Amino acid sequence: MIDYQRDLNNEQRKVVLEEGGPILVIAGAGSGKTRTLTYRVARLVEKGIPPERLLLATFTNKAAHTMLSRVENLIGRQINGIWGGTFHHCAHKTLRMHARRLGFAPNFSIIDSEDSRQLINTCMKEMKIDVKGGKFPKADVIGNIISLSVNTEISLEDIIENRYDYFINYLEPITAIASEYKKRKLSLNMMDFDDLLFFWREVLLRFPDVRDHYAELFLHILVDEYQDTNRLQAEIVNMLAIGHRNLMVVGDDSQSIYSFRGANYENIMNFPELYPDCRIFKLETNYRSTPEILHLANLSINKNENQFQKTLRAVRDRGVRPVLVSTRDVLEQADFVAQRILEINRSGVPLGEIAVLYRAHFHSMEVQMELTRRGIPFEIRSGIRFFEQSHIKDVTAFLRILVNPKDELAWKRALGLYEKIGPATAEKLWRFLAAQDDPYASVFTEDFRKTASRSATNGLGRFQETFRAVSRIGSTSPNLVIEAIMQNGYVDLLRESHTDASAREEDLIQFMNFSSSFSSLEDFLSELALLASVNDETVETDENREHVVLSSIHQAKGLEWQIVMMIWCSEGMMPLARAVKEGGEEEERRLFYVAATRAKDQLYLCYPLRDYARGMGNLSLSPSRFILELASYARSSGELPYERWQACDLY
């Protein structure tokens, strides 16, 4: 039996015990939002709602896993069948059942952004779009434009007019590419991330029986991080909720940081208009941070015009003021960070309670080097993710071929690994294979070999060797196939072309182990595309490991540490100059706010005064505008929300 009286405060308990209907919860940073959601799910299950009739949409799959395992702890038994995970995950689950109605085969494959970029590139090449003048957008930019258009449901024309006006002359070719891209995906039986959402909505929209089924199915729908949903996602939610109208959305407009993905905090702002009978709850008690940290964060976010009015109250005892640290340059910043980490660690704080946060992955380089030099263990949570590494994707290409013999991208990638087989030859070989009834068998024919010029014979032979071994295994368990790929040529390939071959081999072994928990290639591949890291699955293992976390602010969402050190708080870096142009200053300020509110006990804001690494010699940097504007507060109150340190004497 769960003790709601003991475990929750009044604000939280009201949300948990509220019967149903549309509910909006505005949950400030550190206010126990996850706790509240967890208890509500537990409560619903305890009341006898069948788990498979609950939908819990979260921002990452890990968040869902964590919450559900806590729910299981609370009610003391396993629960199976809850629809928990990201929108993309749930879309996938739905579409596997209904994709046929939309013209896709049920075994459609999910492509990531790299594949998508490549596919767009192929479209452009085949359409003979002349990139004259050199100002034509690259494939990934076009991909972004298309993606934004899908997620916001705004026409390509308007997107380009408003956010990419310098491409306005290319509207026509871009539109043509977009429609070709769409056709291509359909004929190749592929969906990109956006398609998952798009077609989920589509299947609900076009087929009333499907919509009725799911609207009837979901007795309760809970959406976490609602401020980071986009128009498409909101529409899906609204359609699913028409049946029972038990829809609870939880979010904090001040923490909306994904506009580049089409996220729109207006989903939160407009919720009360859409559901006039909704009840609004606010969680405004912050349990996480000291009053000093919260004070600084509040001061900062108050500069934003557009937001729900709320006041976060600190309940913790007074602590130390945040520290503003200026360093001579980047190296000194790294040095300071490492030094301070050691001191803090020596004072009794475990390394796992310390995080270094930054706006962009490349900001972390110097700190990485310094921590390595000093032997301080750390984990990076930004940049290329495990499954996006080229060697993982190489191996995956073979798996994809086995699942879908028409997977153009996979064939080309696998073939292109070998010597003397470049884009042109790979294209020719693919054309040949695509025309065959049995592509697998044709790989070993004389005609296949003759498709390429003689210089490629050697490379082709090696491909055949690997492929022969792989196809002998067939599509059984993924780990066996991966092992076969490695043992029959790929490891050799790695050693020939990479100096860090052994590190990559280790990755692949980890990859293989990870795959062994899947019983079919199909399952494995479709999971893979939607998974961020290997750790996604294992929820609690990280807790007992002892290392500092280096993370982008985006990745730090929802997490907390005793000590947070923000680096690169320099104008142009935080806010990132590029991003201000695209997404606006307010979103960058929200990022600053998110970063600051991750800290429980101590917050350090570091900024280097000089940046030497750019081409034009030494550039002097000024502190972030978000820091300067905090100082204006001092003029009225006579007290700065931070204290100043200098890492060393400047003169």
Next chain:
DNA sequence: ATACGATTTTTTTTT
């Protein structure tokens, strides 16, 4: 024409 290596540039953030 094609592949590939050297050089240059350019680094957002993510499902």
Next chain:
DNA sequence: AAAATCGTAT
């Protein structure tokens, strides 16, 4: 660090 570009060898 990775991608895009350029020049050279085949």
